[in-house]
Amino acid sequence: MDWSFFLEVAIGGLLAGVMYSLVALGFVLIFKASGVFNFAQGAMVFLAALIFVSLVEKKWNLALAFAATLAAMVVLAFVVERLVLRPLVNQPPISLFMATIGLAYLIEGTAQGILGAQVHGLDIGIPDTPIQLGAINVSRFDLFAAGVAIVLVALLSVFFSKTRVGRALRAVADDHQAALAVGIPLEQIWVIVWTASGFVALVAGILWGSRTGVQFSLTFTALKALPVLILGGFTSIPGAIVGGLIVGASEKLAEVYIGPKIGSGIENWFPYVLATLFLLVRPEGLFGERRIERV
Amino acid sequence: MIYREAGQLKSSYEADQQIFPILQDRIAFLGLLAAAFVLVPLVGNDYWFNAILIPSLILSLAALGLNILTGYAGQISLGSAGFMAVGAFAAYNLMLRVPHMPVLASFFLAGLVAAVVGLLFGLPSLRIKGFYLAVTTLAAQFVIEWALTKFSWFSNNSPSGVINAQKIVILGVRFETPVRRYVLTAAIVALLALAAKNLVRSRLGRAWMAIRDMDVAAEVIGIPMLKTKLLAFGVSSFYCGVAGALWAFAYLGSVEPQAFDLNRSFQILFMVIIGGMGSILGSFLGAGFIVLLPILLNVAAHSFFRGGVSQTLASNLELMVFGALILFFLAVESHGLARLWQIGKEKLRLWPFPH
Numbered sequence: 331m332d333w334s335f336f337l338e339v340a341i342g343g344l345l346a347g348v349m350y351s352l353v354a355l356g357f358v359l360i361f362k363a364s365g366v367f368n369f370a371q372g373a374m375v376f377l378a379a380l381i382f383v384s385l386v387e388k389k390w391n392l393a394l395a396f397a398a399t400l401a402a403m404v405v406l407a408f409v410v411e412r413l414v415l416r417p418l419v420n421q422p423p424i425s426l427f428m429a430t431i432g433l434a435y436l437i438e439g440t441a442q443g444i445l446g447a448q449v450h451g452l453d454i455g456i457p458d459t460p461i462q463l464g465a466i467n468v469s470r471f472d473l474f475a476a477g478v479a480i481v482l483v484a485l486l487s488v489f490f491s492k493t494r495v496g497r498a499l500r501a502v503a504d505d506h507q508a509a510l511a512v513g514i515p516l517e518q519i520w521v522i523v524w525t526a527s528g529f530v531a532l533v534a535g536i537l538w539g540s541r542t543g544v545q546f547s548l549t550f551t552a553l554k555a556l557p558v559l560i561l562g563g564f565t566s567i568p569g570a571i572v573g574g575l576i577v578g579a580s581e582k583l584a585e586v587y588i589g590p591k592i593g594s595g596i597e598n599w600f601p602y603v604l605a606t607l608f609l610l611v612r613p614e615g616l617f618g619e620r621r622i623e624r625v
Numbered sequence: 626m627i628y629r630e631a632g633q634l635k636s637s638y639e640a641d642q643q644i645f646p647i648l649q650d651r652i653a654f655l656g657l658l659a660a661a662f663v664l665v666p667l668v669g670n671d672y673w674f675n676a677i678l679i680p681s682l683i684l685s686l687a688a689l690g691l692n693i694l695t696g697y698a699g700q701i702s703l704g705s706a707g708f709m710a711v712g713a714f715a716a717y718n719l720m721l722r723v724p725h726m727p728v729l730a731s732f733f734l735a736g737l738v739a740a741v742v743g744l745l746f747g748l749p750s751l752r753i754k755g756f757y758l759a760v761t762t763l764a765a766q767f768v769i770e771w772a773l774t775k776f777s778w779f780s781n782n783s784p785s786g787v788i789n790a791q792k793i794v795i796l797g798v799r800f801e802t803p804v805r806r807y808v809l810t811a812a813i814v815a816l817l818a819l820a821a822k823n824l825v826r827s828r829l830g831r832a833w834m835a836i837r838d839m840d841v842a843a844e845v846i847g848i849p850m851l852k853t854k855l856l857a858f859g860v861s862s863f864y865c866g867v868a869g870a871l872w873a874f875a876y877l878g879s880v881e882p883q884a885f886d887l888n889r890s891f892q893i894l895f896m897v898i899i900g901g902m903g904s905i906l907g908s909f910l911g912a913g914f915i916v917l918l919p920i921l922l923n924v925a926a927h928s929f930f931r932g933g934v935s936q937t938l939a940s941n942l943e944l945m946v947f948g949a950l951i952l953f954f955l956a957v958e959s960h961g962l963a964r965l966w967q968i969g970k971e972k973l974r975l976w977p978f979p980h
Contacts, residue, residue: 367756417956423755424701428898429955431891435948443941553887556760564756599771602764606749609761613752 338466339586340579345472347578348479349541352534353555354562354570355482356527361564362503363523364415367427370434372552374528376544377441378403379535383450383544392454396532403528404521406437411520438549450544454536475537482533483571486526490567495522503565557601561608563615572616577601628973644822661811666804674803675876677916682807682814683871685912688896689821689905690864695894696902697825698857699837700750701758704765705865706889710882711739711769712866713788713873714779720791721781728793732813732870739866740859742769747858751851754840766887773882780881787881790874806875813871817864822905824860833857834903865893899954901963910962922946 353375360368381402385395414429460467490496501509502519510516538548558577562569584600609615628649635641645651669678691705716735720726746765750758773779773786780786793800793809800809824830832853835843844850873880892915900911922943958964 367759414952414956418959421955421959424695424902425898425955425959427701427756427759428894429952431895432948432951432955435944436952437948439941439944439946439948443938443945447941553763556763560757560760595771595775599764599767602761602767606753606761606764609753609757610749613754613757615757 334466339582341466341468343579343582344575345476347574348476349537350554350558350577351571351574352479352530352537353551354558354574355567356530357555357559358564358567358570359523359527359530363499364520365423366430369427369430369552370437371531372549373434373437374531375535375538375551376548377437378532379539379544379548380441380445382536383452383539384445399532400529403532404525407521407524407528410524411517415520447546452540452544454540478533478537483567486567499523557605560605560615563617566617569615569617580604662808666808671803674807678807679810679876681912681916682810683868683876684896684916685909686814686817687865687868687893688900688908688912689818690861690868691893692897692908693821694857694861695897697830697837698833700857702762703759703890704746704762705893706885707766707769708739708743708862708865709869709872710773710885711742712736712869713880714773715739716870717788717790717873728795732867735870736863736866740863743858743862744855747855750854766890770882770886785881787879789879793874810871810875817867818905829856895951899961901961904963906966907961907963914962919943
């Protein structure tokens with residue numbers, strides 16, 4: 331076995347996994363604070379990337395475009411809270427899940443209807459060229475993406491554990507009713523958390539978009555993020571990162587080493603099977619909270 | 626005043642246990658069956674059979690299957706289209722490889738094959754719950770789609786993975802015209818719906834509902850978790866498998882694995898939610914709604930913009946309206962169309978009095 335090749339594949343996978351983690355992070359944020367399994371996360375990534383790239387193509391400054399897109403995501407958060415979450419308070423989780431699928435269709439349709447369905451190239455000035463680290467090649471862009479993810483996770487961790495809003499978010503995640511009883515405004519918390527996940531979606535959208543081009547297939551990033559999510563646990567931010575790394579590395583290794591034996595293209599489902607097998611051992615994911623059920 | 630149960634006394638257990646305890650319901654239902662099997666074949670045209678009636682009946686069957694699993698047994702599944710694909714390809718291969726295979730038997734066996742695959746993917750449900758389970762059922766969806774595309778044995782080495790379903794011949798009668806295919810589909814769907822209705826009223830159905838409402842409590846009162854959950858997966862996949870076989874044989878004639886992609890699974894889930902979870906009737910209402918909606922939207926868009934709307938905008942508009950309608954429905958009546966029907970019936974019992 332060629333170890334430097336193995337390492338190269340593994341590291342490439344790990345760095346790709348960071349990109350999955352970014353999308354999974356958005357899921358985790360919303361699930362933590364509102365118990366909603368937000369299937370529209372992929373659509374949000376697509377929407378954010380599409381708005382950003384449209385502004386950049388109009389010769390906007392990158393920072394300005396980023397700010398404008400973020401503003402758009404804040405508006406989206408308000409609209410979602412008002413039109414989706416508030417009418418569906420106290421509905422079973424599956425209704426909310428269905429609602430987010432509806433929301434995903436709505437966002438995708440609106441984004442494409444207004445901004446067009448063609449593929450946009452996006453260049454944010456980070457070259458996708460390999461650099462040599464000892465015997466292995468690593469993409470500069472992947473390293474940049476990993477750096478961004480680390481910064482983002484650090485920011486979110488500080489936000490959740492140190493700030494007043496972050497504590498309120500955790501209180502809501504723990505128990506809606508108790509949080510309401512001590513005077514935490516649920517509506518505001520929802521807007522904040524959807525904004526935060528809109529921000530994560532924007533970052534993910536820019537990174538994915540400059541890697542693959544901004545196109546409809548960005549919405550499928552949600553499907554890539556799901557096994558990451560169940561591996562790491564729905565409620566854990568570190569879990570999303572570690573899950574992403576495991577999924578990224580294992581799917582690339584599986585494609586290279588198992589793929590030739592049973593047929594290629596297993597990348598699409600291997601993470602799911604891996605996650606399923608993993609869940610059989612630990613049903614709450616790597617870092618999920620263990621729930622004790624009582625009658 | 627017309628629709629009420631007053632005076633309809635039950636004097637035997639059979640009368641107490643019948644599906645429609647109210648006489649008016651029985652008459653209405655027989656009328657509906659008569660309309661479906663006599664009137665519709667006489668007056669319907671090919672467009673209606675091919676574009677609306679056959680697909681909505683088949684999707685009703687799939688929705689029924691998912692409703693058993695999700696609505697009655699409380700296990701969320703996003704892999705129903707995968708089991709439909711198993712059914713379609715199993716029926717095709719049975720017809721192809723087993724000499725003198727009767728079509729109906731191949732449908733039944735295809736359902737069983739799907740049920741076995743469903744059991745396999747249902748195994749994680751014993752340890753995993755809720756959305757974790759939903760995500761693992763996606764594994765079924767992706768693995769099945771991949772396997773059917775990858776291994777050309779399943780499609781008899783057809784280069785594009787497309788299978789051409791054999792002609793349906795039952796006891797020498799050929800079911801080729803749309804009317805005949807419609808009647809065959811309707812008959813199979815009606816039989817399986819009757820079976821489902823009785824199944825959910827049985828001991829097993831009640832065990833499913835107990836697990837749905839609270840699985841720990843159900844286990845405490847002695848419901849065997851392993852058997853009951855796996856049976857839910859098996860029965861559900863059986864229905865989806867038969868639906869898939871019909872999709873290939875009675876509806877399209879030739880299908881590829883991509884006809885049963887994730888969007889189809891979502892479509893079936895929408896039918897269950899919009900129609901009403903835990904309701905046999907709801908599966909039919911939901912399927913009818915989801916099949917008719919895009920057609921109506923298309924017609925509306927064309928008459929509204931008089932053809933002046935571009936194809937991409939039209940398809941995006943459809944996506945938007947579809948998404949918005951789902952949100953609207955969930956907000957206004959989250960128990961689905963079946964619940965509306967229920968409310969209507971309650972109102973009718975009191976009519977014309979307000980209380």
